[in-house]
Amino acid sequence: MTDSYVEINLSRLTNNVKAILEKYPDYRSYIGVVKGDAYGHGMRAVKALHNGGLRYFAVSSLEEAKELRSFNTHVPVLCLEPVAIDRLSEAADLDLTLGIPDIEYLRAMLENDVKHSFKVHLQVDSGFGRLGFKDKGEIKEAVKLINDSGHFLEGIYQHFATAGIFDPHYDNQISKFKELTSLIDLDEIPMVHLGSGVSLLAHPKIDIATATRMGLVMYGYNIGPTSYGNGVKDRLRDLRDRRNQRKYNLTETIRDVQLDLSPAMSYKCRILQIKDVNAGEYVGYNAEYQAQELISIAVLPVGYNNGIGHANYGRVVEINGKRYPIIGEIGMNMCCVKIDNRVKLTDTVTLLGGGISLGRFSRSSGLGLAEILLGIGKNNERVYIK
Ligand SMILES: *Cc1c(COP(=O)(O)O)cnc(C)c1O
Secondary structure: OOOEEEEEEHHHHHHHHHHHHHHOOOOOEEEEEOHHHHHOOOOOHHHHHHHHOOOEEEEOOHHHHHHHHOOOOOOOEEEOOOOOHHHHHHHHHOOEEEEEOOHHHHHHHHHOOOOOOOEEEEEEOOOOOOOOEOOHHHHHHHHHHHHOOOOEEEEEEOOOOOOOOOOHHHHHHHHHHHHHOOOOOHHHOOEEEOOOHHHHHHOOOOOOOOEEEEOHHHHOOOOOOOOOOOOHHHHHHHHHHHHHHHHHOOOOOOOOOOOOOOOOEEEEEOOOEEEEEOOOOEEOHHHOEEOOOOEEEEEEOOOHHHOOOHHHOOOEEEEOOEEEEEEOOOOOOOEEEEEOOOOOOOOOEEEEEOOEOHHHHHHHHOOOHHHHHHHHHOOOOEEEEO
16 A cells, blocks of 8 residues: 555445435436546546436546546547647547537637537636627527537536625526527527536526536535524624525525535545654744644655645644644645554554545635645545445
8 A cells, every 4th residue: 555545435426426316306417527537536436426327527628538538438528628629630539529618619610620520518608707608699600500510509508606605696697698598599409507516506406407517516525505503693694695685686595405425535644653752842844843842743644745735734634533733844745743642653544534524624724625635636546445
């Protein structure tokens, strides 16, 4: 076993997808987003996700699509980012579904002489301000151009900039999407997909949506909003939310969604050395940490080379079910934790998973959920278990 390793539990991925599809049965298709090497889980995850019932996937690039095809040669795959025109033949070989960001791209694609009938999805910029059409006339023109070509307009979609937890931007994006597609017949497009995992969990189904995309949730994280507590501040927040909801006529927010999910990824390592540090002695670069009394530390073989960067300073790890803090500056390949005499050199340290939830990791490091999974999942040896 390597000094540190990421453990990916494949049956959890399968079960997560089953639980989601069972809970949200009202879509014609479900698109599993496996960009970023399946959020650090590795493209091998696609098989397990497929076993759970997913029949469509989305990636960011040709490179990711190639990797995916080494695990599944047939499942439809949407490339969320536009494939470079001079590489369309590679997209054809991989039988990719193309995301179309604007009319210029579409024209260039149609003029290209690749002998392949592509499935395409139009991207609509309804307020995210990134990829996509912003003009309803151009959307109408695009639909006509595609329908007159040998290609197939299979889908149309947008991406939300916010979770819509009492912010008007979410609803504004839905209205804008409807306005931008008002000159075309959405019923003639099989897949209309507007949101990602958080919109699935936090809001009622959007009336025009016939498909949905999801990322984090299928890897095992319930990213839906939870209820506020009972404190005075919490009750004030709740009042403010209700007032805003009425005032701006906002979409309902669903809290505390019950969904049987288990995180598939955990990150573990062995201990390199255990030693005492006397009162007054320092630990780590810049002599940043000074022991106030006699303490014991364990030196771990993980650092920013493993996705455990500076932001993790002060975070906790778990050894034999007990939490211990990371102390001192984190190096490229090592960091230290303050331990007690229950810890032995042969113990396994858990840095993510078990009692160290992704949410806890995120709150104490200030890193985003997907950012943590990528940092750890892509920079370490992965071990797959069933
Ligand atoms: C990453 C991504 C998703 C998945 O988002 P999650 O928040 O992980 O569910 C969906 N759609 C698009 C366009 C994305 O880029």
